[in-house]
Amino acid sequence: MATSDLQFVMMGLHDEFAQAFFLHQQALLDRDFGRAARQLAVYRERLFQHMRDEEVLVLPRYEALGGDATDAPVRLFLGEHGKLRAFLEDFVLRTATLVEGADDRALLELFDRQATYKNLMLHHDLRERNALYPFLAARLSTVAQASLLAACGAHD
Numbered sequence: 820m821a822t823s824d825l826q827f828v829m830m831g832l833h834d835e836f837a838q839a840f841f842l843h844q845q846a847l848l849d850r851d852f853g854r855a856a857r858q859l860a861v862y863r864e865r866l867f868q869h870m871r872d873e874e875v876l877v878l879p880r881y882e883a884l885g886g887d888a889t890d891a892p893v894r895l896f897l898g899e900h901g902k903l904r905a906f907l908e909d910f911v912l913r914t915a916t917l918v919e920g921a922d923d924r925a926l927l928e929l930f931d932r933q934a935t936y937k938n939l940m941l942h943h944d945l946r947e948r949n950a951l952y953p954f955l956a957a958r959l960s961t962v963a964q965a966s967l968l969a970a971c972g973a974h975d
């Protein structure tokens with residue numbers, strides 16, 4: 820089955836977010852904490868907007884089409900979004916602390932937490948890649964998928 824536009828665009832966004840997070844971690848490695856904070860703010864803004872789009876526009880469609888009857892119900896996606904947001908808010912605070920004063924232990928602690936976060940994000944990405952978007956692609960017409968994507972982009 821060809822990958823639909825909806826799947827293609829949404830998974831492309833996930834790849835862009837992963838790259839933005841890499842730039843944040845690269846700045847941490849460079850011990851350029853101001854840059855790390857700015858990169859994190861960009862990443863956070865884009866990821867949060869994407870999660871809002873999914874919660875307001877995508878998941879309600881998934882639920883209406885019977886997504887809750889699968890082994891990937893809406894509450895799983897919402898639960899993961901909540902955890903991802905909590906991690907991100909924690910990273911913002913920890914990065915701000917590093918801006919005020921570099922500290923090896925604090926930096927290593929941040930990397931440890933980010934490893935856990937990346938693992939959670941990997942599972943979330945796979946759930947959307949293998950369950951949410953293929954489910955929608957199989958049930959929405961090309962036109963319906965395009966209008967859903969347009970609605971997701973309406974805030975740009």
Ligand SMILES: [Fe+2]
Pocket residue numbers: 829833869873947
């Ligand atoms: Fe997503």
Ligand SMILES: [Fe+2]
Pocket residue numbers: 870873896900943947
């Ligand atoms: Fe998501």
